Amino acid sequence: MPHLSPMTWATFFIILWGLMAIIITSMWWFMYSPMNPTLTSTMNLPNSDPWKW
Known part of the structure; x- marks a missing residue:
């Protein structure tokens, strides 16, 4: 370990x-x-509303 000042x-x-x-x-x-649609597009099917099952 090099000696350096505090x-x-x-x-x-x-x-x-x-x-x-x-x-x-x-x-x-x-x-x-x-605001980022990447997570919802990867977690749900395309052209599907993530708030409606």
């Missing part, structure tokens, strides 16, 4: 945590966003 480690972990939060949020948004 401020360098803090900055590194803050940036890493921010990137992970952005990636997870964007993935969750694209999967569960009601």
